[in-house]
Amino acid sequence: MRMTNIFANNSLLEPLMMKDQVAGLIKEAMMSGQLQAGERIVELRVAKQLGVGTTCVREALFELEKQGFVARIPNKGAYVTEFSKEDTEQIYRVRIALEGLAAELAQANTTPTELQEMQRCVDEMKEAAHAGDLDSFFENDLRFHREMWALSRNRVLVKLLESLVTPLFAFYLMRTRRDVQQLVRGAEKHQRILDAIRTGDPGGSRKVVEETLQI
Numbered sequence: 001m002r003m004t005n006i007f008a009n010n011s012l013l014e015p016l017m018m019k020d021q022v023a024g025l026i027k028e029a030m031m032s033g034q035l036q037a038g039e040r041i042v043e044l045r046v047a048k049q050l051g052v053g054t055t056c057v058r059e060a061l062f063e064l065e066k067q068g069f070v071a072r073i074p075n076k077g078a079y080v081t082e083f084s085k086e087d088t089e090q091i092y093r094v095r096i097a098l099e100g101l102a103a104e105l106a107q108a109n110t111t112p113t114e115l116q117e118m119q120r121c122v123d124e125m126k127e128a129a130h131a132g133d134l135d136s137f138f139e140n141d142l143r144f145h146r147e148m149w150a151l152s153r154n155r156v157l158v159k160l161l162e163s164l165v166t167p168l169f170a171f172y173l174m175r176t177r178r179d180v181q182q183l184v185r186g187a188e189k190h191q192r193i194l195d196a197i198r199t200g201d202p203g204g205s206r207k208v209v210e211e212t213l214q215i
Helices: 015-032 043-050 054-067 085-106 112-131 134-151 155-175 180-199 202-212
Strands: 070-073 077-080
Touching: 015 043, 015 054, 015 155, 043 054, 054 070, 054 155, 085 134, 085 155, 085 180, 085 202, 112 134, 112 180, 134 155, 134 180, 180 202
Parallel strands: none
Antiparallel strands: 070 077
16 A cells, blocks of 8 residues: 655645645545545545544545545445446446436526526636636536536436436546647537527437437
8 A cells, every 4th residue: 555645745734624625635636646546545544644633534535525536435435436448338328318318308497597507617618628727627517517407307317417427527537638629629519518408409409418428
């Protein structure tokens, strides 16, 4: 097991925002590759390296779990999110079907305010893409999809998509390189989804979502 202090430059934290700071530092370690996909995160070790209590680290890990960056395995602990190629393919097959349904249901519930919010997400994705800002890109990408899921007005569907897609976004954020053109194409796909929802054709919206999510 690795004993190097990967948080050596961050040993003094501000008490008032300690949980958020610890979560941010662990996330940075994941993004930089210091914590690898599938690697166990030992609470006591992180606490010692950062000079904080294990309760603070535990709270930070729970927050990262909500964001999809951490997976908890019963009786084993917390691990950096990891998906195999087979996992990804299987999740995407289910995701495509569910998001297509969400887009179809959302069609009947959109309002100008909600469409404007989704457009804001796309605009910020475009800006982040050109800047090579992965954090902002994926944050707005996920926010766009959550807006669409919410418009379905189907709590079961939203819950299923949240459990499937959020960890996938976190995993891709950790693995994606700052390829500006790839990010720009991703933003353009979301613009097509939004344009399809605006048309008022439920079947058309579903088709566009299913086409743009193909991998």
